[in-house]
Amino acid sequence: MERLSVTAFPTIALENVAVVRDGRRVLDIAGLTLAERRIGVVGLNGSGKSTLLKLIDGLVLPSEGHVTVDGLSTATDGAAIRRRVGFVFQNPDNQVVFPIVTDDLAFGLKNSGLAKAEIPARAQAALDRLGIGHLAKRRIHELSGGEKQLVALAGVITVEPATILFDEPTTLLDLRNRDRFVAVLAGLPQQTIIASHDLDLIATCERVIVIHEARVAIDAPAAAAIAAYRELAR
Numbered sequence: 001m002e003r004l005s006v007t008a009f010p011t012i013a014l015e016n017v018a019v020v021r022d023g024r025r026v027l028d029i030a031g032l033t034l035a036e037r038r039i040g041v042v043g044l045n046g047s048g049k050s051t052l053l054k055l056i057d058g059l060v061l062p063s064e065g066h067v068t069v070d071g072l073s074t075a076t077d078g079a080a081i082r083r084r085v086g087f088v089f090q091n092p093d094n095q096v097v098f099p100i101v102t103d104d105l106a107f108g109l110k111n112s113g114l115a116k117a118e119i120p121a122r123a124q125a126a127l128d129r130l131g132i133g134h135l136a137k138r139r140i141h142e143l144s145g146g147e148k149q150l151v152a153l154a155g156v157i158t159v160e161p162a163t164i165l166f167d168e169p170t171t172l173l174d175l176r177n178r179d180r181f182v183a184v185l186a187g188l189p190q191q192t193i194i195a196s197h198d199l200d201l202i203a204t205c206e207r208v209i210v211i212h213e214a215r216v217a218i219d220a221p222a223a224a225a226i227a228a229y230r231e232l233a234r
């Protein structure tokens, strides 16, 4: 059963943003507004994709310029933004804290404002939604990579963010788990922004941004953006 109803997607805006590291501009974006449901981000290694995602939820702050989510600034409203914007990392081991699946999800809900008694049901509902309700009492470190990735996604879904950022979500998955994860992702009602080298996954996005040498080189519907990226990558 669908728990979430997302009617309008947040507006993410980057204005004159630069991220400078060791004197080098590792991301340099004059202006970018993101409001579509499914947005893909592609680019060569080191082009700046992860940095872009981390800017959006304030894990990285801009050295210059401003990043806002529905008018909230990552510089001053990071905590409020992270309640609206969830992040699924490439390696699920980086985002699980507790050994047992339900305990980990419950931990994520500690500051959600939910009554303590409601937390287990909310956690179970997120697992059920992803078809992994049977993993609730399992030890996370004994799960397969694909199962762990789904548990990490369940942990993000429980807090019902309006936007979910995915950084290389399928690279650790075998073909079966990848296909399962991609199917789950396609059914999410949230705004999703996906950085990936998996061009079949990127092809499912309505808008695709190609980052090249720290800048937005192409911003187009998926087919055109992927074709242009293939040319760029030659």
Ligand SMILES: Nc1ncnc2c1ncn2[C@@H]1O[C@H](COP(=O)(O)OP(=O)(O)OP(=O)(O)O)[C@@H](O)[C@H]1O
Pocket: 021, 022, 026, 043, 044, 045, 046, 047, 048, 049, 050, 051, 052
């Ligand atoms: N804290 C930092 N200090 C120095 N350089 C950094 C730092 N963070 C990122 N960089 C550099 O910024 C550039 C962009 O990194 P980023 O992780 O955003 O790239 P990416 O496009 O996600 O790459 P990949 O496809 O390899 O994951 C890289 O050259 C990286 O080395």
